[in-house]
Amino acid sequence: MIGKTFTTMLGGRELSIETGKLAKLVSGSVTLRYGDTMLLVTAQAREEKSPLDFLPLTVEFEERHYAVGKIPGSFHRREGRPGEKAILGARITDRQIRPLFPKGYRHETQVIITVISADQQNLPDVLGPIGASAALSISDIPWGGPTACVRVGQVDGQYVLNPTTEQLNRSVLDLVVAGTRDAVMMVEAGAQTVSEELIVGAIEFAHAEMQGVISLIETMRAELGQEKFNILAEGDLTPDLVPELAAAARSSGLRDALLTTKKKERSANLKALRDRLIAAQIPEGEMDAAEARIAALKTAFGKVEKQELRRLILEEDMRADGRNSKTVRPIWIETRSLPRAHGSAIFTRGETQVLGIATLGTERDNLLVDDLTLDDNDKFLLHYNFPPYSTGEVKRMGGQSRREIGHGNLAKRAIRAVLPTFEEFPYVIRVVGEVLESNGSSSMATVCAGTLALMDAGVPLKAPVAGVAMGLVIEGDKYRILTDILGLEDALGDMDFKVCGSEHGITALQMDIKVGGITPAIMREALEQARVGRLHILGKMAEVLAAPRAELAPTAPRIVTIKINPELIGKVIGPGGKQIRELEALGAQITLEEDGTVRIFSADGAAAEAVKARIEGLTRTAKIGEEFEGTVVKTAAFGAFINLFPGQDGMLHISQMSEERVNAVEDVLNVGDKLRVKIVNVDDRGKIDLVRPELEGKIAPRAPREARPGGDRGGRPPRRD
Incomplete structure (x- = not known):
């Protein structure tokens, strides 16, 4: 038999880890399966020591479109650079395994996680760290694991371990926790404004539930683990x-x-x-x-x-900049900083400064998603930029770094929880955080600047949110929790704990612990101190801008939304798109949905209203009893066709034109004549019968079309003489 499989139950489903079957030339290799989601995870290190003075560890998270039966949407139809979700998945694994390499370990090490099957219900991002832990544990690479990683949701008031995609959509919490047998090492969460106690309870629940996975990997290591190679230690003076x-x-x-x-x-x-x-x-x-x-x-x-x-x-209780442990650095804020932006704000806290910019767009501006998830677009974008000048340095500038993507995602999760729904505010929203100065907690300053920019743009947020980074220094039984940490305190301290939220609760958090772990009591104390710091910052923000502006900025585009009969969408588009091109030539963009929702987007409010009027005319439905000032557009032996409004004609029968007998339609009406008419019948095919209102009661009404022999337009009623 090729390979050996180890199994355990996790969240009511079987988790299996197989080794010895695939990728056997690598130091550590496992295939992990959970539902129909499968990952191949490998770990390899170079034998020779690197000359670098830091740990040269790389973690790659590779998504393969064949995992969901798709061909990539790129021009070359093959996978390109990792997407945002893949980069975030790699960061979760990196943050879990990096602290457990031996001090002084300098061998170039690479962990590669490849998603080879994805059922789109059991998410692979929390399975990658488990696979990495197993691969490193059975390899010859020195490492202090095992670790495990799980996700926790809360659905209908109950914690759910590793919720499916469907359950996660109904959850008020999306919490990822990684830890060892004895300690929590990493936490990352997005939430719909939840309490601090709910967060602590979820972390404790996660740590307890991951113990079975840790035991499984310990069993694998005991049975199959290789001898770890010796680190070539140099004399430490x-x-x-x-x-x-x-x-x-x-x-x-x-x-x-x-x-x-x-x-x-x-x-x-x-x-x-x-x-x-x-x-x-x-x-x-x-x-x-x-x-x-x-x-x-x-x-x-x-x-x-x-x-x-x-x-x-x-x-x-003295910090490098003279503060005590609970003091937030001085804050100053400015809004409407950029004259042409839809919303903008500068948020400065100590020597950390972020320029936040909000831009509003149409559905055409949404982000197309081409990964292994069920999502196909994203209507809220947040981009965090960290240029080298923000730290007074000179560095090569290229694409967005993994750090920038990770920090941007944290800020995005914090703000997303308070955004209006697309139905309430039908704009695609982009927030950019430009870090201008950085001395600790720039991601939290981005949350504050982004919130202020959105309120400056007039986006109706449910509540303002702010973020604060907490630190920890612990020696034995003595510890000190720090509010609003400096970069130096982040580097030399034992914890980086970022907490975001409104006055009502937490919307996002991220915690990385550099020591053996912290107790639930310390975690509760840190969250309470963070809450006090967050409320202080929200108070400073409210002094400048307490609520979203009542009106959109003059530079912001306007969106007019109307509802039409879905069967009439074709009339708005016209043959070959001719009609919609003519409408957009008036100075607007138009999007149509299958349910008949039409959104008109224009920087010119008058143009938007003009397009709206045209569309309402094109899609107007005639109703019995309505009267119109119509125009004769065609005559026939049996009557005249009267245009009521654009795209809609009705027929005035010859018998309804005069009290006297009419021998020829042209004796009474000609093309181009205008007259007032009233709708008296609309059949199931939309054909309209008209009368002249002033003649009602003076001449015999015509029978409804469905009651007429043959239902045609011809024939005359008996003579009335």
Whole structure:
């Protein structure tokens, strides 16, 4: 028998992990199946150590369209660059496995997740981390797992583990949790404004439910796991250097350098102090020959800097910019910053600044989706841009980075929860967050700037939302939770916990933990401190713009929506699209839906109203009893055809033209004559009979067409003499 399969139950469905059958030349390879969703996950590392001074780990999430029986929609009909959902799936796996590689591990490592079957009900993004955990656990790669990852929804007041797509559409929560046997490591969520307690309960539920998967992978490792290769460790000089360097740094002004308020000045002061200390350790003439020792001293200084910053926070409740642990940095806000944008705002918090821009478009502007999901378009777009100048650096600029996509997705989830439905506000909405300055929490500033830009544009949000990034410093039993963290506190702290929401509850969150785990009590305390910080920020936003503007910006386009009989859509389009082209030539875009909904989009309100009037005329339905000032457009032996409104004629029979007998229609009416007429009958084919209102009661009414012999237009009534 080829391969071996391990199974467990997860969320009421079987999860199976098979190894030894596919991709056998790689260090670790598994095939994971959940329902009819299947993933091939491989893990491989280079034998030689990388010269890089960081962990060279890459995680790829590959979607194959054959997994859902589709041919790719690209020009070349093959998969191209990963889409947004694939990149987000890779980030979930990366954030779960990266912290568990050994300290000093520098071997280039690659984890590739390939979706080879997708049933579009069991989502693959949370299965990839499980496959990566299994592949790494049985491989020869040093790694501290296993881990597991699950999704939690809440449907009808009950937590649901790994909800299907259908259940997720009804859920108020979409929470992804990754963890080890003992600790939660990563959390990501979008929510429909839920309480902090609901979030904590869902995290605890997820961690308990993932234990069966962790046990399964431990069994795999025990039975099939390879011996881990040795890391080629180089002599680390820093432990011996740290105590001496720490004493010298503290006596030379390390505290003052760390407590410099401005980021650039702080960095300059710390670098100057470091260089002075290194120069004191190495004679000037030996600097060129002491490259290794200089590198070791720089590393040691970094450790000293981290130790002192953490000491200041824990013992003195003092942070690098002079705040205490619960204080939010100063905020200033400006709206209507760009004259031509539909909505714009600048949100500045300390040394983090984001320009938010909102643009309104038509259905033609929606994002076409060509991935493995059931979605085919997206009507809300949020793009987060992080240029190098925002951190005072020079870097190569290219396409959007994975970090930008991840941060943008978090902000998008936070704001999406408060958007009106498309039926309530029929615009495609794009928000752009341009990060102009960054010193921590730029994604949360994007939530604030994006919300303000949407309100500035007049988008009727259910409630304003704001975001705040929380940090943590923990040593043994002593800890300090930090509100609105700086970039330095993110780098040297133990947690990055971003929380977004309105005054009513949470709409999105993301948590990455760098230590063994935090207790539910600490998590509750962090969420409560985040709630207080969020309400403070919302208050500052309300001082500038408390609610969406009552009117759209003058530069924003207008959308007029009308409903027509679906059977008359063809009249609006016209032969070969001739009619709709003529309508759009009036200065508008038109979209039509199968249910008869017509949306007219124009930057010129008068043009939109003109097109609306034309369409209403084209699709107007005649009703019995209505009167019109009509025009004769054709005559026949039996009567005259009268145009009532564009595209609709009725017939006035010769017997209904005069009190006197009429021998020829032309004796009374000619083409081009105008007269008032009234509808007296509309048959099942839409044919209309007319009378002259002033003659009603004076001449005998004509029998309805369906009651006439043959139902034709000919014949005369008996003479009335």
